[in-house]
Amino acid sequence: MSVMVRKCAAVAVLALLSACGDGSYGSPTAPSNNTPGTPSTPAANEVIATTSNTFTPSTLTVARGTTVTFTFQATIHNVIFANVAGAPANIPNTANSGVQRLFATAGTFGYDCSLHAGMTGTVIVN
Template sequence: MLLAPLALVAACGGGDKGTQEPPSTTAVLVDTLFTFPSQWSSPQLTLKAGGTVVFMFEGGIAHNAIFRLNPGNPPLAGAPADIPPTVNAVVRRTFATVGTFPVNCTIHPGMVSEVVVVP
């Protein structure tokens, strides 16, 4: 019975926990957001800086993607260009700046996601 706790401690690793980086699998260079009738396929994507989101506008329903908190607000620094109403198309946007960028479809209130960009 004493061996099980020791194995668990050994499996946790060691070193300075304050300087460990998150696993590289949490941030990717390319990810995809699909449109459903009134929601995005994911509430949040995490990209490495310089990564791209592929927006899949499917199903014959128009959607847009506004990268700001509210449509009337100025664009956020480092945000890519907004995507105008789009139907049955693929659109790509690159996120070069570290930060958190909302993704709002103003055609469908409440259709929100966000892109978190990490170094």
């Protein structure tokens, strides 16, 4: 009788172990690439280019909802926006690229490149 109980207990322990040991430790799911949703209406697209350590045009006036593409040539620049509500995210150091920013909020958004003194610009959003 006591042998029988021990056997059952051993089986129960094995069953518990095997239940846990299925090898799946919650394998991490791939992070979803949360790309910003495209606006329902196609937004106008303006370009600010970096040439000779200047932003061209240095002042750009756009309608709200405009996407602006900052184009960077071989020289590394960045775009650091003044701390104004509604300003888009800064653009870290980059070269040979185009980076888009959506201007969804009306206002005046000054920015500069922290790498080059006097390299400044403004986007005015109406």
